[in-house]
Amino acid sequence: MMQKGSRAEPFLLLDIAYNGKFLYNFVMLTREEVIKLSQLARIELSENEVEKFQKELSTVLDYVEELKKVDTDGIPEVFEVTGLQNVQREDKVEIADNHEDIFKNAPEMKDGLYKVKAIL
Template sequence: MSEITPDLVRHLGVLARIQLSDEEVERLTGELDAIVDNIAKVSEVATAEVPATSHPVPLENVFRRDEVGETLTQAEALSNAPDQADGRFRVTAILGEEQ
Protein backbone atom coordinates (compact mmCIF):
# COMPACT_ATOMS: atom_id res chain seq x y z
CA MET A 1 0.00 0.00 0.00
CA SER A 2 1.31 3.41 -0.98
CA GLU A 3 2.20 5.82 1.80
CA ILE A 4 2.13 8.84 -0.48
CA THR A 5 -1.30 9.88 -1.73
CA PRO A 6 -2.35 12.75 -3.99
CA ASP A 7 -4.07 14.37 -1.00
CA LEU A 8 -0.83 14.23 0.98
CA VAL A 9 1.08 15.80 -1.92
CA ARG A 10 -1.51 18.59 -2.17
CA HIS A 11 -1.24 19.13 1.61
CA LEU A 12 2.56 19.32 1.37
CA GLY A 13 2.17 21.82 -1.46
CA VAL A 14 -0.05 24.00 0.72
CA LEU A 15 2.44 23.82 3.60
CA ALA A 16 5.26 24.79 1.23
CA ARG A 17 3.07 27.49 -0.34
CA ILE A 18 3.50 25.92 -3.76
CA GLN A 19 0.59 25.78 -6.17
CA LEU A 20 0.60 22.37 -7.84
CA SER A 21 -1.34 21.46 -10.96
CA ASP A 22 -3.12 18.09 -11.16
CA GLU A 23 -0.35 16.83 -13.46
CA GLU A 24 2.32 17.87 -10.95
CA VAL A 25 0.44 16.22 -8.10
CA GLU A 26 0.21 12.99 -10.12
CA ARG A 27 3.92 13.05 -11.02
CA LEU A 28 5.10 13.99 -7.53
CA THR A 29 2.92 11.32 -5.93
CA GLY A 30 4.79 8.65 -7.88
CA GLU A 31 8.21 10.20 -7.35
CA LEU A 32 7.76 10.72 -3.60
CA ASP A 33 6.34 7.21 -3.22
CA ALA A 34 9.45 5.77 -4.94
CA ILE A 35 11.69 7.81 -2.63
CA VAL A 36 9.87 6.56 0.48
CA ASP A 37 10.09 2.96 -0.79
CA ASN A 38 13.84 3.28 -1.37
CA ILE A 39 14.39 4.75 2.08
CA ALA A 40 12.46 1.83 3.55
CA LYS A 41 14.71 -0.63 1.67
CA VAL A 42 17.84 1.05 3.03
CA SER A 43 16.37 1.04 6.54
CA GLU A 44 15.85 -2.74 6.29
CA VAL A 45 19.56 -3.42 5.76
CA ALA A 46 20.97 -0.68 7.97
CA THR A 47 21.91 -2.28 11.27
CA ALA A 48 23.92 -1.25 14.31
CA GLU A 49 26.85 -3.36 13.01
CA VAL A 50 27.08 -1.28 9.83
CA PRO A 51 28.70 2.10 10.52
CA ALA A 52 27.08 5.15 8.95
CA THR A 53 29.08 6.76 6.17
CA SER A 54 28.76 10.02 4.31
CA HIS A 55 31.26 9.13 1.59
CA PRO A 56 32.31 5.79 0.08
CA VAL A 57 36.02 6.63 0.23
CA PRO A 58 37.65 7.70 3.52
CA LEU A 59 38.58 11.37 3.30
CA GLU A 60 41.01 13.39 5.35
CA ASN A 61 41.52 17.15 5.36
CA VAL A 62 44.94 18.19 4.16
CA PHE A 63 46.17 21.50 5.48
CA ARG A 64 49.18 23.54 4.54
CA ARG A 65 51.03 25.98 6.74
CA ASP A 66 49.59 29.47 6.68
CA GLU A 67 52.59 31.52 5.68
CA VAL A 68 52.71 35.18 4.71
CA GLY A 69 53.77 35.60 1.12
CA GLU A 70 53.99 38.37 -1.40
CA THR A 71 50.84 40.49 -1.57
CA LEU A 72 49.63 43.26 -3.82
CA THR A 73 50.01 46.86 -2.80
CA GLN A 74 46.86 48.96 -2.68
CA ALA A 75 47.87 50.67 -5.93
CA GLU A 76 48.47 47.31 -7.64
CA ALA A 77 45.11 45.95 -6.48
CA LEU A 78 43.31 49.02 -7.81
CA SER A 79 45.33 49.29 -11.06
CA ASN A 80 42.76 47.44 -13.21
CA ALA A 81 39.64 48.59 -11.36
CA PRO A 82 37.05 50.09 -13.70
CA ASP A 83 36.25 52.74 -11.07
CA GLN A 84 37.95 53.73 -7.82
CA ALA A 85 37.69 56.48 -5.24
CA ASP A 86 39.68 57.27 -2.09
CA GLY A 87 41.84 54.15 -2.45
CA ARG A 88 38.86 51.78 -2.70
CA PHE A 89 36.91 50.01 -5.41
CA ARG A 90 33.88 52.06 -6.40
CA VAL A 91 30.78 49.98 -7.25
CA THR A 92 27.14 50.64 -8.02
CA ALA A 93 24.91 50.80 -4.95
CA ILE A 94 22.72 47.76 -4.34
CA LEU A 95 19.87 46.62 -2.09
CA GLY A 96 17.69 49.66 -2.70
CA GLU A 97 20.33 52.20 -1.68
CA GLU A 98 20.41 55.56 -3.44
CA GLN A 99 22.78 55.67 -6.40
Protein backbone atom coordinates in the same frame (compact mmCIF):
# COMPACT_ATOMS: atom_id res chain seq x y z
CA MET B 1 -4.99 -9.11 0.95
CA MET B 2 -4.41 -5.44 1.83
CA GLN B 3 -4.31 -4.13 5.35
CA LYS B 4 -4.18 -0.47 6.16
CA GLY B 5 -1.34 0.62 8.41
CA SER B 6 -1.62 2.86 11.42
CA ARG B 7 -2.54 6.49 10.73
CA ALA B 8 -0.32 7.43 13.68
CA GLU B 9 2.46 7.40 11.11
CA PRO B 10 2.60 10.37 8.75
CA PHE B 11 1.70 8.33 5.68
CA LEU B 12 -0.62 5.44 4.95
CA LEU B 13 1.25 2.13 4.98
CA LEU B 14 -0.18 -0.72 2.96
CA ASP B 15 1.12 -4.26 3.47
CA ILE B 16 0.97 -6.05 0.14
CA ALA B 17 0.70 -9.81 0.57
CA TYR B 18 0.74 -12.64 -1.94
CA ASN B 19 -0.14 -16.18 -0.83
CA GLY B 20 0.28 -15.17 2.80
CA LYS B 21 3.79 -13.72 2.31
CA PHE B 22 4.36 -10.01 2.65
CA LEU B 23 6.12 -8.67 -0.41
CA TYR B 24 6.81 -5.12 0.75
CA ASN B 25 5.31 -2.19 2.59
CA PHE B 26 4.02 0.36 0.14
CA VAL B 27 3.83 3.92 1.45
CA MET B 28 0.98 5.67 -0.33
CA LEU B 29 0.57 9.41 -0.04
CA THR B 30 -2.95 10.73 -0.34
CA ARG B 31 -3.86 13.45 -2.85
CA GLU B 32 -4.38 15.82 0.08
CA GLU B 33 -0.88 15.11 1.43
CA VAL B 34 0.69 15.82 -1.98
CA ILE B 35 -1.29 19.06 -2.27
CA LYS B 36 -0.25 20.06 1.27
CA LEU B 37 3.41 19.33 0.46
CA SER B 38 3.19 21.40 -2.72
CA GLN B 39 1.66 24.29 -0.77
CA LEU B 40 4.41 24.10 1.86
CA ALA B 41 7.02 24.12 -0.91
CA ARG B 42 5.17 26.96 -2.68
CA ILE B 43 4.90 24.85 -5.84
CA GLU B 44 1.72 24.96 -7.89
CA LEU B 45 0.72 21.56 -9.28
CA SER B 46 -1.85 20.67 -11.92
CA GLU B 47 -4.22 17.73 -11.36
CA ASN B 48 -2.02 15.53 -13.57
CA GLU B 49 1.08 16.54 -11.63
CA VAL B 50 -0.62 15.78 -8.30
CA GLU B 51 -1.38 12.26 -9.53
CA LYS B 52 2.12 11.85 -10.98
CA PHE B 53 3.87 13.06 -7.82
CA GLN B 54 1.56 11.01 -5.60
CA LYS B 55 2.95 7.88 -7.28
CA GLU B 56 6.56 9.09 -7.50
CA LEU B 57 6.79 10.37 -3.91
CA SER B 58 5.12 7.20 -2.67
CA THR B 59 7.78 5.15 -4.47
CA VAL B 60 10.55 7.20 -2.85
CA LEU B 61 9.01 6.81 0.60
CA ASP B 62 8.65 3.08 0.01
CA TYR B 63 12.35 2.88 -0.82
CA VAL B 64 13.19 4.79 2.38
CA GLU B 65 11.07 2.29 4.36
CA GLU B 66 13.09 -0.54 2.79
CA LEU B 67 16.37 1.19 3.74
CA LYS B 68 15.18 1.49 7.34
CA LYS B 69 14.97 -2.31 7.50
CA VAL B 70 18.65 -2.85 6.62
CA ASP B 71 20.63 -4.18 9.59
CA THR B 72 23.65 -1.89 10.00
CA ASP B 73 24.79 -3.15 13.42
CA GLY B 74 28.55 -3.58 13.49
CA ILE B 75 29.09 -1.59 10.31
CA PRO B 76 31.19 1.54 10.90
CA GLU B 77 29.81 4.85 9.70
CA VAL B 78 31.45 6.22 6.58
CA PHE B 79 31.90 9.95 6.30
CA GLU B 80 34.29 10.10 3.34
CA VAL B 81 33.75 7.66 0.49
CA THR B 82 36.38 8.96 -1.94
CA GLY B 83 39.40 8.08 0.19
CA LEU B 84 40.75 11.60 -0.24
CA GLN B 85 42.16 13.47 2.72
CA ASN B 86 42.01 17.15 3.51
CA VAL B 87 45.20 18.66 2.09
CA GLN B 88 44.62 22.21 3.26
CA ARG B 89 47.28 23.74 5.42
CA GLU B 90 46.69 24.63 9.03
CA ASP B 91 45.36 28.15 9.49
CA LYS B 92 48.08 30.23 11.20
CA VAL B 93 48.19 33.91 12.06
CA GLU B 94 51.31 35.56 10.64
CA ILE B 95 52.47 39.12 11.16
CA ALA B 96 53.03 40.84 7.81
CA ASP B 97 55.68 43.54 7.81
CA ASN B 98 55.92 44.06 4.06
CA HIS B 99 53.67 47.15 3.82
CA GLU B 100 55.64 48.56 0.93
CA ASP B 101 55.00 45.44 -1.18
CA ILE B 102 51.31 45.44 -0.28
CA PHE B 103 50.74 49.12 -1.07
CA LYS B 104 53.01 49.49 -4.11
CA ASN B 105 50.08 48.84 -6.50
CA ALA B 106 47.66 51.15 -4.70
CA PRO B 107 46.63 54.15 -6.83
CA GLU B 108 46.46 56.45 -3.78
CA MET B 109 47.37 56.20 -0.09
CA LYS B 110 46.47 58.34 2.89
CA ASP B 111 47.81 57.76 6.41
CA GLY B 112 48.92 54.21 5.50
CA LEU B 113 45.52 53.21 4.09
CA TYR B 114 44.07 52.77 0.61
CA LYS B 115 42.31 55.91 -0.55
CA VAL B 116 39.16 55.23 -2.58
CA LYS B 117 36.39 57.35 -4.04
CA ALA B 118 33.22 57.81 -2.02
CA ILE B 119 30.39 55.65 -3.32
CA LEU B 120 27.45 57.37 -1.63
